[in-house]
Amino acid sequence: MTNSLENNRLTRRFDALKAANRAALVVYVTASDPDAETSAALLAGLPGAGADIIELGMPFTDPMADGPAIQKAALRALASGACMDRTLDLVRDFRKTDAETPIVLMGYYNPxxxxxxxxxxxxxxxxxxxxxIVVDVPPEEADELQPILLSQGVAFICLATPTSDDARLEKILKYAGGFLYYVSILGITGTATAAADAVDVAVQRLKRHTNLPVAVGFGIKTPENAAAVARVADAAVVGSAVIDRLAAALDAKGRATPDLLPKVLAFVADLAKGVHMARNA
Amino acid sequence: MTSILSNSFTLGPDERGHFGPYGGRFVAETLMPLVLSVEKAFDEAQADPVFQAELTRYLTHFVGRPSPLYFAERLTADCGGAKIYFKREDLNHTGAHKVNNCIGQILLAKRMGKTRIIAETGAGQHGVATATVCALFGLPCIVYMGATDIARQQPNVFRMKLLGAEVRPVTSGAATLKDAMNEAMRDWVANVTDTYYLIGTVAGPHPYPKMVRDFQKIIGEEAKVQMQAMEGRLPDSLYAAVGGGSNSIGLFYPFLDEPSVKIVGVEAAGRGIASGEHAAPLSHGRSGVLHGSRTYLMQSDDGQITEAYSISAGLDYPGVGPEHSWLKDAGRIEFVSVTDDEALDAFHRTTRHEGIIPALESSHAIAQALKVAGDLPRDHIMLVSLSGRGDKDVDTVAKAMGAEL
Structure with a gap:
C-alpha cells in the first residue's frame, strides 16, 4: 500500500510538536452545532485559542458511542439542517484562513x-x-473504507480501548494511520474519567506496539485532566466538556447567544494552557 | 468476498458474519472482543449435546413446545379459497415467539458466566420474555424502553416490574425501539465484563442475526413436520410479519431450500407508504449500517435514520435483519406491506371467526393471507405465523375503534 500520509497535516503537526516536546490539544466540536454560522466562527477561533488539532463531529441520529452532551449536539445540528455537504463546506471555509491546523472528521458509518x-x-x-474516525467501523470491516481514504491521502484513524488485547492491537494497527486514539474508559463519551496512572500504563503499552502518536480521549473534563494526559500521551482529546460550555451558552430555544464564542474559546484556552505547560511543570 | 457459494439459501452467514453484502460487525472497538466471545460461546454451545438437551428441556416444559399447527376453518370458508393454517406461537409461555430466543440466550449467558442481563424492547414483548427468563434463572435484568413506548404499553411495563426487572426509560432521539437499542449498546460498552446483551431480534452485529435465527428456526422445523402429519405435504405458501424479522426467519428458514414453497414477508405500511409513516425498510428503504450490521434501512438522503411508524409497536423499527436483506435481493422472499387499517380488519376477523385474538404484529401476516386466499385454489395450503397473542393490544385496538375500556 502506498504511504500517502507523508504530507498529511497530522504527520507534520505531530512531528513539530514532538520537536517542541509538547503534547497536542485536540478539541472536538459537532459540525453545525447549534447552526452552521456559529459553527464556522467557532472553528475559525479554535486554533487561536490553542487547539492544535480539530476533531469535527459529523452529526448522526444514532450516536451509539456518545453520551448525552454529544447526542444533544448532534440533534441540535440536525435540527439546524446539518448534512454531509454542509460539514464539508465548513472545512472548506476553515481552510480559506487556516492551511495548517489538521482537521479530523469523527462520526458513524451510515452517513x-x-x-x-x-x-x-x-x-x-x-x-x-x-x-x-468512524466509531462503528472496527478492523473487521475496515477493508471497505480504509484503503479508499488512504488513496486520497486521508488517514483512517483507529480506536484502541481497554478491551483491546495485544492480538487485537496488532489487528488494529494494520489499518491505523495519522494517530492512534486511545479510548481511556469502558463507556461512552463524557462520562467517567480514567485514573491517571491507568492511562499512563495503557499509553506505555500502546507505545511498545506502534510509532504512531497516541491520543487519549473520553472523560477528559478539566485542564488538570488534560494536563495529566499530556504528560504521558502525544495528545489529549476534549469533547463533551467543550460541548457542555457551548450548551450552557444557548438561549431557551437552543439558539446561540453572544456569550457562546467567548465562553467556549476561553475554556479551550484554559485546556490549552494545561496541555502545553504539562511537561514543563 | 462472500463464501455463500452453493445454490442453498441456508448456508449463511460466512465466517465474518456476512450474508452477501449484508450483516457484519459494525460496532465500536470496545465491543469487538465481547462480540467475538459471544460468537465463540455460541458455536461451542451449538456443538454441545448437554446445552442442546437443556435447551430442549426448557422449551418443552417451560415454554410449552411444540406449539400447535391449527387449521383456521372458518376464516378459510370466509375467504372461499386457499386453506389457511396458523402456527400458534401465541400459545407459548409469555404469549409470543420471543421466548424461544430468550431461553436460548439466557442459557448462553449463564454458560459465559455473565451475571447481569440487559435488553431493549419496543412493544414490551421481548422485555417481558427477557424478564421472565431472568426471573427463572435469578439474574438481574435491565430493560431499556423508549419513553414513548412506555406510555403506550403500560401493562407490559408493569409485567416486567412484577418479574423483577428494572425498566429504564429512554428519552434520547424519538424515545422508541431504535433509541432503546442505542441505549442498551451504551450500557454494554460501559459494562463489558459482567453484562450480557440479550438482543430480541435477528439484528445487531454477528453472531446475533445467526444466533437468534437458530433459536427461532424451531418454529419452521415443527411446522414442517406438523404439516406433513396433517396434510401429507409441504405448504404452498408462507406468511409472516417482519419487524426486526425474528418470527419470520424462524418460520421461513427451514423452507428456504424448498423451491415449491412461496415465501412472503409482510412489513408494516402504517398509515400508507405514501404518507411516509410506515415501517417498511425492505419495500421502501435502502442499504445502510445501523446497530452493528449492514441491512436495508429507512433513512434520509443524507444517511440519517428516519423514524418508523406502525400501529403495532413490535414492527416499529427502521431496520431489519441482514439475512432478510440478502434473501430479498436473492429473490427468495417476496416482501409486501400491509396498512394499519388492513391489520386491524384482520385482527377483528380472526377474533370473531376463530376465537383467537392475534397480536397486531401477527395481524399483518394474516391480513396479507386473507387478501390473497380467495383468489387461490382450494387445495392451496397457506401457513401463517401467528407470532403472538393480542391481549397486549386491546388498548390500542379500543382506541382505534373509538371505544372506551
Whole structure:
C-alpha cells in the first residue's frame, strides 16, 4: 500500500510538536452545532485559542458511542439542517484562513456510506480533511473504507480501548494511520474519567506496539485532566466538556447567544494552557 | 468476498458474519472482543449435546413446545379459497415467539458466566420474555424502553416490574425501539465484563442475526413436520410479519431450500407508504449500517435514520435483519406491506371467526393471507405465523375503534 500520509497535516503537526516536546490539544466540536454560522466562527477561533488539532463531529441520529452532551449536539445540528455537504463546506471555509491546523472528521458509518465512500474520500480530501474516525467501523470491516481514504491521502484513524488485547492491537494497527486514539474508559463519551496512572500504563503499552502518536480521549473534563494526559500521551482529546460550555451558552430555544464564542474559546484556552505547560511543570 | 457459494439459501452467514453484502460487525472497538466471545460461546454451545438437551428441556416444559399447527376453518370458508393454517406461537409461555430466543440466550449467558442481563424492547414483548427468563434463572435484568413506548404499553411495563426487572426509560432521539437499542449498546460498552446483551431480534452485529435465527428456526422445523402429519405435504405458501424479522426467519428458514414453497414477508405500511409513516425498510428503504450490521434501512438522503411508524409497536423499527436483506435481493422472499387499517380488519376477523385474538404484529401476516386466499385454489395450503397473542393490544385496538375500556 502506498504511504500517502507523508504530507498529511497530522504527520507534520505531530512531528513539530514532538520537536517542541509538547503534547497536542485536540478539541472536538459537532459540525453545525447549534447552526452552521456559529459553527464556522467557532472553528475559525479554535486554533487561536490553542487547539492544535480539530476533531469535527459529523452529526448522526444514532450516536451509539456518545453520551448525552454529544447526542444533544448532534440533534441540535440536525435540527439546524446539518448534512454531509454542509460539514464539508465548513472545512472548506476553515481552510480559506487556516492551511495548517489538521482537521479530523469523527462520526458513524451510515452517513459516509450513504454519501458514497469513494465520493466521500475524494470530497473530504479536496475540502482539506486530514483524517477520519468512524466509531462503528472496527478492523473487521475496515477493508471497505480504509484503503479508499488512504488513496486520497486521508488517514483512517483507529480506536484502541481497554478491551483491546495485544492480538487485537496488532489487528488494529494494520489499518491505523495519522494517530492512534486511545479510548481511556469502558463507556461512552463524557462520562467517567480514567485514573491517571491507568492511562499512563495503557499509553506505555500502546507505545511498545506502534510509532504512531497516541491520543487519549473520553472523560477528559478539566485542564488538570488534560494536563495529566499530556504528560504521558502525544495528545489529549476534549469533547463533551467543550460541548457542555457551548450548551450552557444557548438561549431557551437552543439558539446561540453572544456569550457562546467567548465562553467556549476561553475554556479551550484554559485546556490549552494545561496541555502545553504539562511537561514543563 | 462472500463464501455463500452453493445454490442453498441456508448456508449463511460466512465466517465474518456476512450474508452477501449484508450483516457484519459494525460496532465500536470496545465491543469487538465481547462480540467475538459471544460468537465463540455460541458455536461451542451449538456443538454441545448437554446445552442442546437443556435447551430442549426448557422449551418443552417451560415454554410449552411444540406449539400447535391449527387449521383456521372458518376464516378459510370466509375467504372461499386457499386453506389457511396458523402456527400458534401465541400459545407459548409469555404469549409470543420471543421466548424461544430468550431461553436460548439466557442459557448462553449463564454458560459465559455473565451475571447481569440487559435488553431493549419496543412493544414490551421481548422485555417481558427477557424478564421472565431472568426471573427463572435469578439474574438481574435491565430493560431499556423508549419513553414513548412506555406510555403506550403500560401493562407490559408493569409485567416486567412484577418479574423483577428494572425498566429504564429512554428519552434520547424519538424515545422508541431504535433509541432503546442505542441505549442498551451504551450500557454494554460501559459494562463489558459482567453484562450480557440479550438482543430480541435477528439484528445487531454477528453472531446475533445467526444466533437468534437458530433459536427461532424451531418454529419452521415443527411446522414442517406438523404439516406433513396433517396434510401429507409441504405448504404452498408462507406468511409472516417482519419487524426486526425474528418470527419470520424462524418460520421461513427451514423452507428456504424448498423451491415449491412461496415465501412472503409482510412489513408494516402504517398509515400508507405514501404518507411516509410506515415501517417498511425492505419495500421502501435502502442499504445502510445501523446497530452493528449492514441491512436495508429507512433513512434520509443524507444517511440519517428516519423514524418508523406502525400501529403495532413490535414492527416499529427502521431496520431489519441482514439475512432478510440478502434473501430479498436473492429473490427468495417476496416482501409486501400491509396498512394499519388492513391489520386491524384482520385482527377483528380472526377474533370473531376463530376465537383467537392475534397480536397486531401477527395481524399483518394474516391480513396479507386473507387478501390473497380467495383468489387461490382450494387445495392451496397457506401457513401463517401467528407470532403472538393480542391481549397486549386491546388498548390500542379500543382506541382505534373509538371505544372506551
Amino acid at each position: 459516509i456510506d450513504s454519501y458514497g465512500t469513494a465520493r466521500f474520500a475524494a470530497d473530504a480530501a479536496q475540502a482539506g480533511v486530514d483524517g477520519v
